Amino acid sequence: MKFEAVTIKDIAKALGLSTSTVSRALRDSYEISQETKKLVLDYAARINYHPNPIALSLKERRSRSIGVIVSEIANSFFSQTINGIESIAYNNGYNVIISQSRESADREMLNLQYLTSRSVDGLIVSVATETRDFSFFKELHDRGMPIVFFDRVVDVIQTHKVIVDNYKGAYDATLHLVQNGYRRIANMVNAAGLSISKERLAGYRAALEDSGLVVNENHIKYCQHGGMIVAEVEDALNELLAEGERPDAIIASADKLTTNCLRLLKAKGLKVPDDMGLIGFSNTDLTELLDPPLSVIKQPAFEMGEIATGLLLQLIESKRPVTDFETRVLGTELIIRGSSVDNR
């Protein structure tokens, strides 16, 4: 009853043809006469025929849909990326199915199973903080499922990846703090296992070392939940403030880490950047309207989504198995107090 769609059969019956003829006419097959074609096409258009994608999926083992797994949709970076993904997918007639891992490895795997069993033609993934075991991804990929990773990528899987230059982003930001007189720069890092964490931490370390400063290991605090849970940021911050060598600035290597750090500092009456320098990775809106504006490292999220999708569609639609995968590295934008100072 629900949405009684017209089928090929309806057309065939109405026109006194067979379903195969109709099917071929609709697909513009060379072996159908012009008249029949026109007849069928006109009628199909008139009664607003649309092929049933479900039937097609069953038959062709493809669904013209791509699965996306991110940790949280309600996160500016990811929602901006999804925007880019959807945009390209839409233009190419693909549908997007989005799911959230909420940083849970279990949930990530469930989503993965669901999406594959739903015959998505490919996957775009940014892995959960919790995930340690990537064998499921690997197995899937080995079986031929096209996967493109972005942001949080998986080293052990050979496929296209889209990331930003996290190393340089953190490096430049740290250097900027040094150049502005900060000497005891701490680093609040996302979950240790993530690719982005490692890269950003490395950039931070290198900038300090290149500036002739010594890295104080007590100044590096990991937050397993990436700042989602305020308490963990608070603990980390309190530890930093209680340090013998108390930091005078912080690099926050995740979006929520940055904003929650800012909240907590404000709550403690510490002014940014006078009492405490702060630069963080963030794609949140309004940072430039804070007073003073918050300095951030911003990722080209929308573009990342576009690129990832382009690469994925390429994989999906290429006839032969691809072996030379590429890692696309985009530049971050260092926005100091509301105005961009550095690009690429």
Added chain:
Amino acid sequence: MKFEAVTIKDIAKALGLSTSTVSRALRDSYEISQETKKLVLDYAARINYHPNPIALSLKERRSRSIGVIVSEIANSFFSQTINGIESIAYNNGYNVIISQSRESADREMLNLQYLTSRSVDGLIVSVATETRDFSFFKELHDRGMPIVFFDRVVDVIQTHKVIVDNYKGAYDATLHLVQNGYRRIANMVNAAGLSISKERLAGYRAALEDSGLVVNENHIKYCQHGGMIVAEVEDALNELLAEGERPDAIIASADKLTTNCLRLLKAKGLKVPDDMGLIGFSNTDLTELLDPPLSVIKQPAFEMGEIATGLLLQLIESKRPVTDFETRVLGTELIIRGSSVDNR
């Protein structure tokens, strides 16, 4: 080749049974012996069998998936709502397919067609600003497609709706401005056709009238694109500032309207709230960290998503056609300078 899933047929062959027996055993049918059931279930579990949702969809004309249409994913309000939607859907074994209208009526209809042809079991929709003609929605709904509207609802369609008390939200905010000495309060409104625009405008009018103030029609500016395009906000703002009776405060009735207004005021060197009062509907992060914090009317987005999904699943799973639909009205939160002063 890709993801060679095991089918019922494989199990049947391996166990020397017929596919129907296997199918029934898996569905725990009463007409299958305990032994056979156990045999089948154990084997199925062992080889990690999962029914093919596509085949199921084709057969049962249902997909255990729900379609969501919003204007923009990368908008705090909508991404928070989607978060709530996904959360409930996930708990009930439903999949969510999200699409964006980008405020275009055409695109909205395309998405609608796509989703229905993909056999979604129901729809959760917040209509595009551009949409004037709701006959497609109506037709779909009349044909039995369960639809729940949220935020921007459609009057002419009798179904569940989830909204906030936009009238009261705007009323309270306007009143608050009056009580703080503002007398010439303007209103920047989203596209005129939207339900939320009308409701918010009505609340604004009522508050002024109840305060003994006269509504100056020149103080009401519509922005067709809801503030997405900076230029339209700028034009509206410039017109307001050029008014003979120049406004001393603004109610911004949409998220982007609020933030872009703030940006422009700042650019013009007008301080909020000293030079110009401003309260807007907004679910954007960080507003409480602005200095001074921005006063906003905040919607319980996540909760709205949860409720809408609950209602939709109810519709989907109810055997008989539902006729008594309800409109769930939630309270907004008026947050003045970072601290909530009013609820419900």
Added chain:
DNA sequence: TTGTATGCGTTATCAG
């Protein structure tokens, strides 16, 4: 209690 046949909408293969 189990098996056989049919159909969901489509396309591919094989006959005419």
Added chain:
DNA sequence: CTGATAACGCATACAA
């Protein structure tokens, strides 16, 4: 050029 038939994976009415 066109038509009949099988198949994709599953559930079910009908047989046995």
